[in-house]
Amino acid sequence: MWGKSFLLLFISGGVVGILGQQFFTPGNDIRCARMWDQLGFEGNNVDCDQNERKTNLGGMDCKAESVIIRNGCTLTVYDKTGCKRTIERSSSCLWGWNRRIAAACCECDGCQGEVAVRDLSCARLYQNLKCSSCSGFRLEINPLDAVPHLQIFNNEISSLVVKPGCSLSVWEGQNFTGNMEIFTGGVDSLMTQGWNDRVSSLKCNCQ
Numbered sequence: 001m002w003g004k005s006f007l008l009l010f011i012s013g014g015v016v017g018i019l020g021q022q023f024f025t026p027g028n029d030i031r032c033a034r035m036w037d038q039l040g041f042e043g044n045n046v047d048c049d050q051n052e053r054k055t056n057l058g059g060m061d062c063k064a065e066s067v068i069i070r071n072g073c074t075l076t077v078y079d080k081t082g083c084k085r086t087i088e089r090s091s092s093c094l095w096g097w098n099r100r101i102a103a104a105c106c107e108c109d110g111c112q113g114e115v116a117v118r119d120l121s122c123a124r125l126y127q128n129l130k131c132s133s134c135s136g137f138r139l140e141i142n143p144l145d146a147v148p149h150l151q152i153f154n155n156e157i158s159s160l161v162v163k164p165g166c167s168l169s170v171w172e173g174q175n176f177t178g179n180m181e182i183f184t185g186g187v188d189s190l191m192t193q194g195w196n197d198r199v200s201s202l203k204c205n206c207q
């Protein structure tokens, strides 16, 4: 990323000081991601906001060649054939994805962020890491829900978020059998707890 900076010096009564100091970086106003139709962050651009799913890029359809992604955010991009890729870092050249992006979805802050907790009734479970809704399914769990068998979601859960004041109990087996664990708050990756793709039944409770 290039930077442009300027120092404005002033002399007043023998005092030399720095009046203004400003560092210009393209896109320090970006909330999630910005795509440009030229290499090196030049030309026309389009923004993808936090948790925004852009199914139509308008004039930028299949034109993006470079992208800036805010720290902590990820941009999931899709081409016309439905292929997708998750981009985690700014890139002055999209290589294999140059002029291929037809849709995009941007997310920040994972399971710990404000967005993950919004409209939460008891818990939300995700197929992918970091409570990502850009790809994979998500499952809403209400207070007092007891799910003895997750059906197609069985052994597929990788991250979750539980509403403050509530707790989620999960079991390795159907019908609340086998190993059990209680989760609260946001968990970006169930791998760290050894529960990735292992949940088969669950209960959610709020105080």
Ligand SMILES: *[C@@H]1O[C@H](CO)[C@@H](O)[C@H](O)[C@H]1NC(C)=O
Pocket (backbone or CB within 6 Å): 148, 174, 175
């Ligand atoms: C879970 O309980 C249901 C209903 O009692 C039963 O039909 C099913 O076989 C049980 N599943 C397992 C894996 O024990």
